[in-house]
Amino acid sequence: MIRCPKCNTLNRDSSRFCSECGAPLYRTRIRCPQCGTLNPVGNIFCDQCHTRLVPAEETPATPAAKLTEETGPRVQGISLPTRPAPAGESGETGAQQPMPDWLMGFLGPETPEPGETSGAVPDGLAERAEETATPPEEPVTPVELPDWLTSLAEESAPAAVPSRPELEPAAELPDWLTGLAEESAPAAVPSRPEPEPAAELPDWLTGLAEESAPAAAAPAPEPEPAAELPDWLAGLVEEAASPSPAAPPIAAEEGIPDWLSGIMEEVSAAEPILEPEPQEPEASLEPAALPDWLAGVLEPEETPAQRPGAPAISAAPAPDWLSAWEEDIEEEHPIGGREDLSAEDTWPEQQAPASESARMGAGEMAAEVPDWLRALGPRSGAVAVEALPEGLEQAELPMWLEQLRPPGTAPLDSSRAPEAPPGEEAPVEGLTRAEIPDWLQPYRPTATSPATGTSALEMAVSAPESEGPLSGLAGLLPALPGVDAPAHFAPTMAVPLPQTVVQEAQLWQQLLEGGAGAQGRPKPRARVTWPAVVVRVMVALVLVLASLLRFSETPLAQPPEQPNVSALYATIEALQPGAEVWIAFDYTLADVDEMDFIVEALLEHLLSREARIVAVSTLPEGPGLIADRFAWALGRPDVSPDSLVSRGFVAGGTAGVAQILTSATADAGPHLLVVLTSRPEKLKAWVEQTAVINGARLAEGKPALPLVAGVSAAAAPQLRPYLNASAQAGWLSGFSGVAAYLQARGLPPREDISRRLDALLVTQWLAASLLAAGALFYLLAGKQKTG
């Protein structure tokens, strides 16, 4: 989701403009300082290199202003979270502390409809009460259950309880709950058993077990009169004794919750563990068994201080959050104004000095009990609710305890709880604050006295809700960022950008960061290491020495016979004396050493056939080459200068070749064309243009101009297709071709040619060996790591 910077409206991730105000929604990213990757805002670690993007020590305090500014407008009401808020966001405000279970109970999966109310009960609570009427789908895990509820869930513990435990305030149960249990226990047990400590089972549950035990073992005793025992508790006793033939089956009709019924049924089916004892009506109301506030309900005229038999719970201070709740009631609804109380007006507030609640009298507190809380009271005793003490009918299990209810049991039906007219209620005395057990302390809402400072969270808590199902209630925890926003909420869109866009952005950033110095930076030269230099020198020396040294007086190399050389020899041998032969000197100076032997071999044969040589070149250095070879030819006997004609250099490239051939074939034309070249493109030009000329000559009825070639060994592989296709008259290449040509002519091998052939043989073998050795070495050494 994208929060609009203008109106704070949450927009979809793909939105470019705010759906509310139309403001553009910008995307921002966090650049990783390590790898430069652009990460979505909200990332703590880089997606690419996992570098931490947010400093670990960045856990600012939670000022009030920052809370309101960074979390946006305070979300009214509580919307359900879709994902837990990230730690980074919650850590700033400190508002995402674990919500206590008692409040989480209100955050059910469904938000109650505002219009659905149940009397004076707030909408959310009424809805919650209805939801709890259905058994939860998931069983409560043993981890979440306190010990006493674990034993309750096991439902076998009562069978192991030999006798009724001592009615002492349980260490893990609030006193008021303990008192509630004790209140219900004497209703079925006339006399208190011998005190036996129960380590895991609370007293009141133990009492239930005791009550159910005699029902299975023996006829239940007569229950206590309704005037002395609340009817709904009496109903519990009767229901527990329902398996007994003497007991009337009243459990289902009397409004006992199903989960308690289930407990009782199972307990009754167990072994009898207690002997029925005669009931003592007064035992249920003795101060030691009831908390003060319940005692005050039963005996309005008696103050907690006047009850000597009351346990320490009567003097124990109430929890702060309950005191705050009382204070809130007092402030907003004065005493006697209970009829004005509504769900929108009251809710436990977190901050309330204990002294203020202490100033509130017991009767006042009873009078300030709201209707909705009263409606949560004796749901299970709906039949005899009129006989219940007024304080006791409010004794409803809290919601957090409702959530811990064993699966398969029905909650108390609040809808069946009658609502007494506000004016008819007697003032409740002794409604003191109960002790919160230690295991509940962590879940108690935090409260800080104003003297110690008020945090932003507390300030936000103090403001009442203005709308929603909890409107009018103060003391609520503020809406958390994780409640109204996704966990990985980012103010910018997390839409994956195209790679090209990211690369372009990175390039721009590099340019901006690098400035002008980033451009024109000289590229570092590749460093040449000394081993590489040594290898180069060694290889060069090996090749040079192999080409210079003579290893044997006997020629090592002996070229095989070559058909193209034989054809060339036959072509030249067929020339008539005085035939005009055009020779193109189109080889470069780099190939002079090789091409000179080819020129000499062919020129010697041509001169021996008394041919007239016309030399031409399409290269600028051609005239010099022609002059050099003519000088060599003129040094031979029986060679007249008239037989050697140089046309020199002809410019124009291919056009020059065409011009040469055109001028040469203007008259009778040459009898043979010899192309001496080491450049493939030159031979191609000669071959192509000769084909054009030959086409014209054939059209005129003239014979075609034969073409022979002498090429360097390096150019031979490339020129072989042309030579095989167009130079059917023959060709030769390299020293091997010269040797073969001399051999074809029947001449003895020339020593200089044989020596060069031997050097060529050795160097080629060495080159092949070095190549194979190097390849094998680097194959075993491994591939070079690039970059």
Add this chain to the structure above:
Amino acid sequence: MFKRILPTAVAISAGLLVLLGAFIPVDPLPQIRAVLIDWAMFVGAFAFILAYLQLLRVHLTRLRRGGKGKSTSLWVVLSALVVFVLVLWQGPAGAVGQTLLRGLLAPGQSALLALTAVTLLLSGMRLFKVRRNLGSVLFLAVVLVMLIGSIPLAIVPYQGAMGTVVGVADWLQRVPALAGMRGLALGVALGILLTGLRVLFGMTRPHSDD
């Protein structure tokens, strides 16, 4: 207008005339073709003069501005002027020209060619260091076969394994190399034909400004 149309018209006309003179040997088309080819030779020769003058201008400018490479430019200018004068005086087959040709240019170019051979050999040795794939293996195998197969042996008969290697080398030159070269030649020919047609039809006007 003249800068755009006239060069294009001249180029198209010259191309058509040369083409017609080559395919239709009917007078005066062959003569016109020969004349145009002569003009091309003149233009090519004049291009050499322009290149020589441009070389002098660049290096004289560098000498005038100074800086890095000034000494090299000085040597280039002096060599060009001296050789030009001497060749004009003695001709291409003169003593000075031939001495420079055989004593300076030929050894220099031969040394560069030999250095290329050594560099290629070193590169082949280190091929597996930087690249290992099927192409590298094929390349090295072909090089080895061609090196060994083209050795003019006298002490080892062209039989047995050596004969096989020589046969493989010859087959490589006759079949794969020939096929590749012919393919390239056909491609080049088609490219030239297409370029020529584009010029003839005015689709490409390399001789005009646009």
